[in-house]
Amino acid sequence: MTERQAEVGMSTDMLETPPASTFVDRDATPDRDTEIMTVNVGPHHPATHGVLRLVVDLEGELVRELRPVIGYVHTGIEKSCEDKSYWKVIPFVERMDYVSYFFQMEAFCGAVERLIDLEIPPRAKYLRTLFLELNRIHSHLVWLGTTALDLGAISMLWYCFRERDKILDLFEMATGQRMHTRYFQVGGVIEDIPVGFEAKCRRFAEEMPIRVGQYEDLLDRNEVFLQRTKGTGIVPRERLLELGVTGPLLRAAGEPWDLRKAFDYLVYPEMDFKIPVGTVGDNYDRYRVRVAEMVESSRIVSQCLDALPEGPYIADDRKYVLPPRSELSTSMESLIHHFKLVTEGYRVAPGEVYYSIEGPRGELGCFVVADGSAKPARVHYRDPSFVNLQAFREMALDGYVADMIASLGMLDPILGGVDR
Amino acid sequence: MPDAPGLELIRGEIERDRPGAVLATSYDRAQAALLVDPARVTEVLTWLRDQPGQRYDFLSSLHAADYLPNEPRFGVHYELINRDRVERVRVKAMLPDPGGEKLPEIDSCVELFPTAEAQEREVFDFFGIVFRGHPNLTRILMPEDYVGWPQRRDFPIGGEPVTFTYSEQRYD
Amino acid sequence: MEVERRSLREKQVTARDLLRGDLEGDDLERYVEERVVTTTFEKVQNWARANSIFPLTFGLACCAIEAPISIVTARYDLARFGAEALRASPRQADLIILSGRVSIKMAPVVRRLYDQMLEPKWVMAMGACSSSAGMFANYAVVQGADKFMPVDIYVPGCPPRPEAVLYGFTKLQRKIMENADQGWRRRYGAYGTEEWARGGPRSEPSPEAAKAYENARRSVEELRQSGEPSLA
Secondary structure, three states: OOHHHHHHOOOOOOOOOOOOOOOOOOOOOOOOOOOOEEEEEOOOOOOOOOOOEEEEEEEOOEEEEEEEEOOOOOOOHHHHHOOOOHHHHHHHHOOOOOOOHHHHHHHHHHHHHHHHOOOOOHHHHHHHHHHHHHHHHHHHHHHHHHHHHHHOOOHHHHHHHHHHHHHHHHHHHHHOOOOOOOOEEOOEEOOOOOOOHHHHHHHHHHHHHHHHHHHHHHHOOOHHHHHHHOOOOOOOHHHHHHOOOOOHHHHHOOOOOOHHHHOOOOOHHHOOOOOOOOOOOOHHHHHHHHHHHHHHHHHHHHHHHHHOOOOOOEOOOOOOOOOOHHHOOOOHHHHHHHHHHHHOOOOOOOEEEEEEEEEOOEEEEEEEEEOOOOOOOEEEEEOHHHHHHHHHHHHHOOOEHHHHHHHHHHHOOOHHHHHO | OOOHHHHHHHHHHHHHHOOOOEEEEEEEOOEEEEEEOHHHHHHHHHHHHHOOOOOOOEEEEEEEEEOOOOOOOEEEEEEEEEOOOOEEEEEEEEEOOOOOOOOOEEEOOOOOOOOHHHHHHHHHHHHOOEEEOOOOOOOOOOOOOOOOOOOOOOOOOOOOOOOOOOOOOOOO | OOOOOOOHHHHHHHHHHHHHOOOOHHHHHHHHHHHOOOOOHHHHHHHHHHHOOOEEOOEOOHHHHHHHHHHHOOOOOOHHHOOOOOEOOHHHOOEEEEEOOOEOOOHHHHHHHHHHOOOOOEEEEEHHHHHHOOOOOOOOEOOOHHHOOOOOEEEOOOOOOHHHHHHHHHHHHHHHHHOOOOOHHHHHOOOOOOOOOOOOOOOOOOHHHHHHHHHHHHHHHHHHHOOOOOOO
């Protein structure tokens, strides 16, 4: 180290994990006047994670007890779905976890397709996978921008949202809407991709790993970022499993559990991608896992584009899928099917299905109960953020308030999904 | 998932160890479900988690559904995963509605699966199903002083009727 | 008054004379007339208020990703309208953008935030959910934010594009430039929810403020007695 560094007192290797216990040991100083102050963080606070309220017991700067209070954006989506026919449910459920809307659509459409035993054509499978992975990159970009903003790296927000706008341009090109696109329907996708989409998407997928490299250059070896995230918010792997945590949080702790590889759905078995797994399970590992996932998702996007087959983009079964509009003026059966589907909707035989996929935050599961009518009897979502939030208390306990904020960012809760 | 014969084998083994707990099995649309007596749910879950051949140690989701007008009315579902063999099994307990002011009760499985804590609170909040032994059974998503169990089928959806400018008057 | 085009050399000479104090008489008058705009104080005040709005960083749900996060980013830049200083504290903010669905648990919180803002303050109901509950006609969502707080501008969409939000924003700016006080107290008869700046929610106003307030309230009461139709 240089003279100046020695003078200032810098350590030789800034990448080493700082000593584990720099926190006050409560039993060591029993005479100290410890005063517990209860502080209310939220539901409106500058950390941009939605309306989460934390009631925190602080002893100085140390967090002694943490109680999250949720429900501030509870919208009653699950109850509203019981009143709507199956295809009208799709715009409702995509507004739950509002940065990963394609995943909620896929969970619901997959569950209903299981219920009615409908096989979707291969082109639709590839298109669905393509959009799911684009949405995963989108979700991770929003996470990175807002979390870096919380930790003080303010310019990351502008860089991440520049890429995010490119993804939203792609969505708008294919579906007409930037967010909440209602693109997946039961049986496939609602529309085929337009002409210039593939070229634009391919250019994006090639450019994305370079951009991720630039984000890594900014943050990976940044001293402030390392000091804030290395060694903080560690929860052991077994405890995370007990708490039901899934997704990048679990993978950062060393457990290679990813539903894309475990339960084969859509075309993931044919895609060649790796799953980043962390070692220590601190906030830095969670950051690295998600950033690596962005690169892997861009690879999946390129592979989907390469392997996209020709063919129909939605299933043929007119009992469940709208016929193409060109047929409505020539075929009487098409007209009748269209009328039946739009007014009443299709009926689904009684049964119940739980279908889960790997969302950007963990296992997103959709439970649909059908009772034979045109409306679902119960739609319930197992939201990953809701279950992951239970781990937050253990991440933040006995740490500093600043580490609590870092952990909250790395936990990546989306309150729309938590509250539904 | 365990397939249909596998499911029957599981049921047979549970019958051997905990007779009378499993009431029925169902293998519908490639999903295995065990219908369990609600008073013995924790026994079955413990058996599934700890039995050396089974080891369904990950509770993926705990949710409920209201099957009105069928009786028994409430169904509490436990989705279990065995991560090594990558298999899912569902445990279902049907609870009748006691009627009047009383609420249906079932044992809590928070000691077995700590992940159930928030999920049982959610089921309580929306259906009024009381989990005996839960450390903190309060409303989680609705305001604390809310009256009613919103996701029961006989609870109205709410909202207000759409008023049209020219045909209805909003202010008298 | 006509302004004749003068050459750069002439302008330099005039400026030099002004600095020296040599500019006199007609030359000085013409110089001043070219550079001074006369207007009323209110107009200037409203112009300043409109072009330097401090929005509150308040995001509820999906619309929060489009605004306030997406409109401050580089593509849809809110800074060109002078509003890039998003404040986290309601005491320092002018504009609250209700971006997202207002659930029944969140409604008192939003109302409290609004009450904590200092006047003049404006409200933008962004998106369908805060304007009129959007698609969520159920037990858990307040059917429109204007059920419990006055709203100045509604931006429809689900979520509205950032350009739509900016259009609403510029429309609000024009509204403010005409008249900063949107008269919501008169419209809603909302007296009694203020917090005076002397400290605490139950503090008393200064005598002058109390007198002005009393006058305003009495005039509103008179109007209501006489059957003014705009007062509900």
